[in-house]
Amino acid sequence: MMSILKRSAADLGRAMAAGELTSEEITRAFLEQIEALNPTLNVFLAVDAESALAQARAIDARRAAGEDLGPLAGVPIGVKDNFCTTDFPTTCGSKMLDGWIPPYDSTVVTRLREAGLIIVGKTNMDEFAMGSSTETSYFGATRNPWDTDRIPGGSGGGSSAAVSSYMVPIAVGSDTGGSIRQPGSVTGTIGVKPTYGGVSRYGLVAMASSLDQPGPVARTTEDAALLQQIIGGYDPHDSASINQPVPDLLTASQADDLAGVRIGIVTEFQGEGYEPGVLERFREAVEVLRAAGAEIVEVSCPAFAYALPAYYLIQPAELSSNLARFDGMRYGLRAGDDGSTSAEQVMNLSREEGFGREAKRRIIIGTYALSAGYYDAYYGSAQKVRSLIQQDFDNAFGQVDVLISPTTPTVAFKIGERTADPMSMYLADLCTIPSNMAGNASASFPAGLSEGLPVGLQVMAPPMEDARLYRVGGVLERALEAQWGGPLLDQMNQIDGSKAVSA
Amino acid sequence: MSATVDYDELLTRYEPALGLEVHVELNTNTKMFCGCANEFGGEPNTHVCPVCLGLPGSLPVINGKAVESAIRIGLALNCEIAQWCRMARKNYFYPDMTKNFQTSQYDEPIAFEGWVDLEVEGKTYRVEIERAHMEEDAGKATHVGGSGRIQGADYSLIDYNRAGVPLIEIVTKPIRGAGEKAPEVAKAYVAHLRELMKALGVSDVRMEQGSLRCDANVSLAPIGSETLGTRTETKNVNSLRSVERAIRYEMTRQAAILDDGGKVRQETRHFHESDGTTSSGRSKEEAEDYRYFAEPDLMPIAPSRDWVEELRATLPEPPAERRARLQGEWGFSDIDFAAVVNSGALGMVEDTVAAGASPASARKWWVTELARRANEAGVELDELAITPAQVAGVQALVDEGKVNDKLARQVIDGVLAGEGEPSEVVEKRGLVVVSDEGALSAAVDEVIAANPDVADKIRSGKVQAAGALIGQVMKAMRGQADAGKVRELVLSKLS
Numbered sequence: 001m002m003s004i005l006k007r008s009a010a011d012l013g014r015a016m017a018a019g020e021l022t023s024e025e026i027t028r029a030f031l032e033q034i035e036a037l038n039p040t041l042n043v044f045l046a047v048d049a050e051s052a053l054a055q056a057r058a059i060d061a062r063r064a065a066g067e068d069l070g071p072l073a074g075v076p077i078g079v080k081d082n083f084c085t086t087d088f089p090t091t092c093g094s095k096m097l098d099g100w101i102p103p104y105d106s107t108v109v110t111r112l113r114e115a116g117l118i119i120v121g122k123t124n125m126d127e128f129a130m131g132s133s134t135e136t137s138y139f140g141a142t143r144n145p146w147d148t149d150r151i152p153g154g155s156g157g158g159s160s161a162a163v164s165s166y167m168v169p170i171a172v173g174s175d176t177g178g179s180i181r182q183p184g185s186v187t188g189t190i191g192v193k194p195t196y197g198g199v200s201r202y203g204l205v206a207m208a209s210s211l212d213q214p215g216p217v218a219r220t221t222e223d224a225a226l227l228q229q230i231i232g233g234y235d236p237h238d239s240a241s242i243n244q245p246v247p248d249l250l251t252a253s254q255a256d257d258l259a260g261v262r263i264g265i266v267t268e269f270q271g272e273g274y275e276p277g278v279l280e281r282f283r284e285a286v287e288v289l290r291a292a293g294a295e296i297v298e299v300s301c302p303a304f305a306y307a308l309p310a311y312y313l314i315q316p317a318e319l320s321s322n323l324a325r326f327d328g329m330r331y332g333l334r335a336g337d338d339g340s341t342s343a344e345q346v347m348n349l350s351r352e353e354g355f356g357r358e359a360k361r362r363i364i365i366g367t368y369a370l371s372a373g374y375y376d377a378y379y380g381s382a383q384k385v386r387s388l389i390q391q392d393f394d395n396a397f398g399q400v401d402v403l404i405s406p407t408t409p410t411v412a413f414k415i416g417e418r419t420a421d422p423m424s425m426y427l428a429d430l431c432t433i434p435s436n437m438a439g440n441a442s443a444s445f446p447a448g449l450s451e452g453l454p455v456g457l458q459v460m461a462p463p464m465e466d467a468r469l470y471r472v473g474g475v476l477e478r479a480l481e482a483q484w485g486g487p488l489l490d491q492m493n494q495i496d497g498s499k500a501v502s503a
Numbered sequence: 504m505s506a507t508v509d510y511d512e513l514l515t516r517y518e519p520a521l522g523l524e525v526h527v528e529l530n531t532n533t534k535m536f537c538g539c540a541n542e543f544g545g546e547p548n549t550h551v552c553p554v555c556l557g558l559p560g561s562l563p564v565i566n567g568k569a570v571e572s573a574i575r576i577g578l579a580l581n582c583e584i585a586q587w588c589r590m591a592r593k594n595y596f597y598p599d600m601t602k603n604f605q606t607s608q609y610d611e612p613i614a615f616e617g618w619v620d621l622e623v624e625g626k627t628y629r630v631e632i633e634r635a636h637m638e639e640d641a642g643k644a645t646h647v648g649g650s651g652r653i654q655g656a657d658y659s660l661i662d663y664n665r666a667g668v669p670l671i672e673i674v675t676k677p678i679r680g681a682g683e684k685a686p687e688v689a690k691a692y693v694a695h696l697r698e699l700m701k702a703l704g705v706s707d708v709r710m711e712q713g714s715l716r717c718d719a720n721v722s723l724a725p726i727g728s729e730t731l732g733t734r735t736e737t738k739n740v741n742s743l744r745s746v747e748r749a750i751r752y753e754m755t756r757q758a759a760i761l762d763d764g765g766k767v768r769q770e771t772r773h774f775h776e777s778d779g780t781t782s783s784g785r786s787k788e789e790a791e792d793y794r795y796f797a798e799p800d801l802m803p804i805a806p807s808r809d810w811v812e813e814l815r816a817t818l819p820e821p822p823a824e825r826r827a828r829l830q831g832e833w834g835f836s837d838i839d840f841a842a843v844v845n846s847g848a849l850g851m852v853e854d855t856v857a858a859g860a861s862p863a864s865a866r867k868w869w870v871t872e873l874a875r876r877a878n879e880a881g882v883e884l885d886e887l888a889i890t891p892a893q894v895a896g897v898q899a900l901v902d903e904g905k906v907n908d909k910l911a912r913q914v915i916d917g918v919l920a921g922e923g924e925p926s927e928v929v930e931k932r933g934l935v936v937v938s939d940e941g942a943l944s945a946a947v948d949e950v951i952a953a954n955p956d957v958a959d960k961i962r963s964g965k966v967q968a969a970g971a972l973i974g975q976v977m978k979a980m981r982g983q984a985d986a987g988k989v990r991e992l993v994l995s996k997l998s
Contacts, residue, residue, distance in 0.1 A: 203561070318799055330601075367794065
């Protein structure tokens with residue numbers, strides 16, 4: 001069975017096309033892995049095995065009938081639980097939406113269905129996508145398959161852990177400040193945040209609208225490219241959607257070298273606060289890229305130093321507005337509705353009960369940052385910082401084709417280690433936030449281990465130049481795997497099933 | 504209920520300032536941010552989708568046609584059109600607001616700095632427009648039990664069919680210097696906007712359906728004072744007559760408070776059609792913090808100058824020019840034309856003429872008969888359930904001799920009562936005039952026989968006495984006789 005699980009999504013697609021495997025066999029194998037590991041890792045919040053197998057059989061029948069299906073038709077996939085799905089609850093990891101089944105599919109999900117992918121279930125996440133550890137989920141923390149005492153990153157820890165533990169070959173996530181890349185980094189997977197507007201946000205429950213961006217989670221660059229080509233592209237339902245064809249990411253991911261590619265190392269993202277092992281793997285990756293023909297220079301982006309504080313004003317501000325609709329009236333949780341209370345009290349009680357601590361903290365910060373007397377001092381200033389970050393990127397991309405940095409300053413930390421100190425938690429997204437603020441493309445690729453835990457390399461490209469991420473990532477992947485003698489995930493120990501989660 | 508003071512008397516001490524906020528519902532095919540039908544009414548919650556219900560994950564996409572209408576309205580109000588503007592979120596809670604924020608415009612309205620000139624009793628008043636901005640309408644909440652307001656209601660029913668309907672909010676700068684004419688100027692302003700929106704074809708402007716509604720801000724300051732007094736905002740005044748009444752009432756109410764040495768509370772007020780008064784609503788002493796910020800889900804709007812000029816070319820004739828043209832075309836005297844304008848019948852007369860009636864007959868029906876009925880019903884002329892085409896139809900029946908003026912009034916009754924087109928009413932009510940010589944002749948003979956004295960007078964040449972006999976014949980025929988023919992018969996029989 002491992003022989004099916006360890007194959008990439010693209011390989012599985014090829015095997016089905018060649019008649020070597022059926023979608024039913026493949027889907028069944030992954031469902032078994034989910035059944036075996038989910039009690040330990042708490043990755044999936046909802047799985048529908050019967051429906052998945054029925055869809056798989058339908059794909060097999062279509063293929064048998066000679067239909068020419070896409071490259072990932074019949075491949076199982078996990079979807080982060082903030083994408084609306086008509087056949088699964090969409091909870092956003094919150095009690096507020098426990099059991100809520102949306103009456104519509106998000107565009108990403110519609111495109112997955114149209115491409116014949118088998119959505120096996122919804123993956124765990126930090127509540128309403130706020131967090132860097134998947135510990136704020138109402139449904140309990142997800143565990144990192146590399147070390148079940150550790151966090152799998154956040155907010156998309158579920159999707160990344162699902163892919164790294166071979167529960168699914170690929171998954172989709174959403175990245176507001178690093179929620180695809182940071183979990184990718186700490187689970188040894190690939191996480192891509194496409195250019196803002198490159199993948200439709202329609203039906204993705206909004207956290208911070210100007211920053212949110214759906215993207216792929218995968219084990220190979222090729223898989224990520226195929227997946228982004230399926231979910232990406234213009235969607236008239238999202239005003240921010242870019243009305244241009246998706247670039248040829250697959251070809252970019254297959255490049256042989258980096259000749260003529262200028263790579264800038266972000267000066268600000270190294271040194272103090274970065275674990276030595278993380279910096280060591282980063283320097284080794286730089287040498288691999290240099291050896292592949294890239295020209296390496298240092299580039300300073302001084303405004304990046306202010307990205308984190310500015311982000312923690314803009315993001316809660318937008319979030320406070322986006323979460324206002326959760327008032328217990330039309331969907332999801334309603335508390336205190338016994339007829340003796342006013343509508344206002346029902347709203348208060350529902351919010352009190354429905355939102356977790358982190359959600360409340362950020363709603364209050366955001367409400368404060370937008371309030372009349374403080375708007376200029378906080379939200380207004382943060383928007384100015386945002387412009388400066390954009391300028392830094394513009395300057396940098398005038399000199400180099402891509403920028404690189406470690407994806408995270410540290411490897412996966414222990415569950416509970418940072419929950420009492422929100423500021424230390426926020427640092428996990430230090431390197432990933434600037435790309436969200438500027439709306440450009442960015443990805444994390446596995447770069448090796450430090451103390452037995454994965455380290456990621458972040459690559460950042462100008463808006464609509466997502467193909468550059470794939471070119472750099474593909475070359476890095478093949479060079480490192482040649483060094484390591486196989487994918488990084490092969491170095492993962494057997495998961496310790498004794499630590500079953502209680503949630 | 505507050506004490507009030509004499510209206511004319513208060514104007515010797517106070518100068519009113521008005522601020523009018525008019526909401527116009529656009530008649531686009533679809534809603535502001537989604538593809539749902541923009542239709543009035545319908546079964547509750549049938550014109551809804553994830554976007555206008557504000558479901559988690561849904562995103563707005565702006566309606567290009569609504570932007571076009573907004574620009575045309577801005578141009579017709581002599582406004583500047585923004586080179587670049589954005590939608591904003593106005594964050595507040597209300598049960599009929601699906602997202603708990605309203606997508607509106609704040610510091611970057613699409614149109615700003617305009618004006619309109621109004622004629623009120625021969626004098627021209629210029630009302631300056633501060634801005635015209637785009638926003639979405641909320642749903643409609645019906646609070647059941649208690650007073651019918653949300654406080655104390657047993658439960659609320661919410662219909663989201665109206666949620667997301669495109670609105671343009673037109674805000675004036677403070678209107679000062681109208682003095683005693685302030686209520687009339689306000690009424691003329693709203694009437695002007697209605698006329699303009701209708702001419703632009705951007706709205707159904709049906710005030711009773713709320714597709715044009717007015718919030719009236721009123722304040723009083725001592726005469727000669729530079730600063731404005733404390734204002735109240737009377738919400739959702741939805742007829743022209745009510746605009747005038749509500750403002751007049753607020754002026755007298757506020758004057759009474761000020762005369763007593765009191766302070767006017769800054770608050771919203773509700774207008775009551777039944778007795779023309781206003782009552783206290785929400786206190787606005789503490790300014791609400793809407794936490795406005797640029798709507799991150801929508802891209803900025805940057806109408807090209809070429810497009811704006813194209814739209815400018817589609818504007819209807821300016822009202823003053825139109826009036827001059829119509830007066831010339833119709834050949835009305837100044838007095839006759841003023842009567843048409845003052846009764847608010849200009850558009851109806853124009854449409855009636857277009858439907859085939861002579862200008863004089865169109866004027867006669869609208870300015871006399873229909874104006875009286877509208878006044879009795881307390882509605883505006885164009886809110887009567889009769890169309891200009893139907894009025895032209897009534898006149899055609901008169902011209903054809905099928906009905907006389909008296910019967911024509913009954914035809915109008917029938918149309919207003921929903922009995923159908925004029926010809927159908929004639930049929931249903933059996934209103935056709937009797938021009939059958941035999942029947943008329945018999946009736947005339949009877950009346951002559953019954954009134955020998957009068958008959959003798961006429962025979963001796965006192966023709967004016969014929970009126971008495973004609974009246975009796977008409978009565979005997981229950982009004983359904985052709986009066987001209989009766990007269991002919993009477994005179995010929997007695998000559």
